[in-house]
Amino acid sequence: MQSSADVNQRIARISAHIRSSNLQMEESSILRRANCRAKGGAPGFKVAILGAAGGIGQPLAMLMKMNPLVSVLHLYDVVNSPGVTADVSHMDTGAVVRGFLGQQQLESALTGMDLVVIPAGVPRKPGMTRDDLFKINAGIVKTLCEGIAKCCPHAIINLISNPVNSTVPIAAEVFKKAGTFDPKRLLGVTMLDVVRANTFVVCSANLVLLFLFSILAVGKF
Ligand SMILES: NC(=O)C1=CN([C@@H]2O[C@H](COP(=O)(O)OP(=O)(O)OC[C@H]3O[C@@H](n4cnc5c(N)ncnc54)[C@H](O)[C@@H]3O)[C@@H](O)[C@H]2O)C=CC1
């Protein structure tokens, strides 16, 4: 059993570690918090996560709360966002966290946001293709983007919901229709597909090399 002095020392060490890395991040960043503001607004980015209670949304919410460039964090979902909001808001970092639950709170979640990150929707289950996801996620992304066009038309949009190569064009069409489309502000997160493709290429290249070595080895003996 640890003494309370030990426990306090551990907490102090962890806390100093977290604070110093946050400070370093702010110091070394090209984007300083004071410079991250809409005209006349408070410093820091205002960020909304739509689908914040999900597998991607929850760790993303934690990372955003740790980011010293973020001043306001809105967590929106159709389920469970109050609990996630309570947990994330207890982290001792600067961003103010607010939770929003259900379609009727979507507009409040979006109003005034600088950045909207969207991991809302369904993920693939075994046996599903990305086409199956499209049938559900296309409608979800369309509705969310209509809200964005209305409530924060100048925000940067970061789409995670798959299939991302189809949800981004859907978002583009919604924004074109609303007259708010800016290609520099609409981004799809393709990291998963990029790392997956790299892994597949390396795996198949290794297999080819292994095959060649086997032939050489067999040929030698
Ligand atoms: N682009 C990429 O690199 C990646 C994309 N994905 C995609 O991200 C999406 C989310 O994945 P997970 O977080 O694992 O799924 P998840 O099922 O754990 O979370 C999805 C969340 O979206 C919420 N949601 C559903 N309909 C909504 C609506 N109309 N408005 C707001 N929220 C809504 C759900 O309540 C849930 O909390 C999936 O489409 C998945 O394919 C996942 C991993 C990487």
Ligand SMILES: O=C([O-])CC(=O)C(=O)O
């Ligand atoms: O849906 C997910 O969980 C993300 C994924 O792995 C895919 O779509 O290929």
